[in-house]
Amino acid sequence: MFKRRTLALAAAALLVATSSFAQFADRTIKFTNGVNEDHPVGVGVKKMQEVLAAKTGGKMKINAFWGGAAGGDLPATQALRAGTQEMVCTSSSPLVGIVKELGAFDLPFLFANEKEADAVLDGPAGAYFNKKLEEAGLINLAYWENGFRNLTNSKRPVAKAEDFEGVKVRVMQNNIFLDTFKTLGTNAVPMAFGEVFTALETKTIDGQENPFVTIETSKFSEVQKYLSVTRHAYTPFLVLYSKKLWDQLNPQEQAVLREAAMEGQKVQRAANRALNEKSLANLKKTMTVNEVSAAEQKRMFDKVKPVYDKNIPTIGAEPVKMVMDALKKARGG
Numbered sequence: 667m668f669k670r671r672t673l674a675l676a677a678a679a680l681l682v683a684t685s686s687f688a689q690f691a692d693r694t695i696k697f698t699n700g701v702n703e704d705h706p707v708g709v710g711v712k713k714m715q716e717v718l719a720a721k722t723g724g725k726m727k728i729n730a731f732w733g734g735a736a737g738g739d740l741p742a743t744q745a746l747r748a749g750t751q752e753m754v755c756t757s758s759s760p761l762v763g764i765v766k767e768l769g770a771f772d773l774p775f776l777f778a779n780e781k782e783a784d785a786v787l788d789g790p791a792g793a794y795f796n797k798k799l800e801e802a803g804l805i806n807l808a809y810w811e812n813g814f815r816n817l818t819n820s821k822r823p824v825a826k827a828e829d830f831e832g833v834k835v836r837v838m839q840n841n842i843f844l845d846t847f848k849t850l851g852t853n854a855v856p857m858a859f860g861e862v863f864t865a866l867e868t869k870t871i872d873g874q875e876n877p878f879v880t881i882e883t884s885k886f887s888e889v890q891k892y893l894s895v896t897r898h899a900y901t902p903f904l905v906l907y908s909k910k911l912w913d914q915l916n917p918q919e920q921a922v923l924r925e926a927a928m929e930g931q932k933v934q935r936a937a938n939r940a941l942n943e944k945s946l947a948n949l950k951k952t953m954t955v956n957e958v959s960a961a962e963q964k965r966m967f968d969k970v971k972p973v974y975d976k977n978i979p980t981i982g983a984e985p986v987k988m989v990m991d992a993l994k995k996a997r998g999g
Contacts, residue, residue: 710934717926747803747908767985772842785996807927810903819873824894856876
């Protein structure tokens with residue numbers, strides 16, 4: 667009698683579980699990005715996979731491609747807009763050609779710390795950019811973190827605004843970064859990331875700028891002597907989904923993907939910050955590392971103010987105001 671009752675309860679529980687998963691279709695979602703699986707993005711994707719497995723009974727799965735194995739971030743983003751791929755995780759900088767308002771995040775010395783960045787991205791300003799992305803055929807499920815960028819070079823420590831003068835620095839192929847480093851007095855050279863190590867090794871360029879994790883994993887410490895903690899720019903990652911394919915999902919499927927991305931955000935940001943500290947500690951063993959004081963950072967910001975004046979008309983006054991208002995609020999102003 668007891669055994670029959672137990673079996674009946676188990677069967678009922680299975681029926682409930684099965685029916686609760688009935689709203690989810692079997693889907694394998696292609697997810698691409700340019701970083702390697704051991705990057706903190708890998709931690710975020712793993713969390714997303716776990717959430718989807720638990721919430722959909724394994725029906726919705728993410729098939730992740732790492733290290734640009736399935737192509738670059740920009741072609742992948744265009745594939746999302748065309749509806750031929752589901753997801754990509756990319757930093758905001760390559761998307762400026764699609765959504766010009768995202769150029770606001772490339773403005774120099776915008777955020778002082780991660781707390782400020784979180785407050786802006788997770789609030790009304792972040793929602794504003796999400797709307798612009800949606801208009802371009804992209805659904806942003808969550809803002810993850812690429813992080814603060816810092817300068818390395820083989821000439822001298824950069825501790826004050828004048829120290830930038832004459833240093834030949836590789837920058838991303840991005841007009842705002844190019845303007846920033848030219849205004850700071852460097853000889854700024856736009857260059858694809860894959861060419862940077864050799865250019866540093868052959869002294870074709872003196873320096874480059876990237877987050878600590880990228881500096882360590884790219885082994886730039888082997889060809890660079892000085893690391894200056896300039897924190898001159900902060901770049902978010904965006905977890906994007908094709909709007910064309912998103913519109914084919916039912917509300918439950920959309921909700922579970924948003925939840926998975928937000929759960930991924932928590933662990934990805936935490937992992938990125940922990941790994942950044944670890945990378946900095948490792949870099950200190952082989953490089954001469956110097957912090958930039960708040961006063962000198964302010965002087966650097968004052969020097970690059972013309973970059974704001976020059977680029978705001980292109981980005982748009984509205985997105986920059988959204989970010990500035992959110993920053994003011996985050997700073998208690």
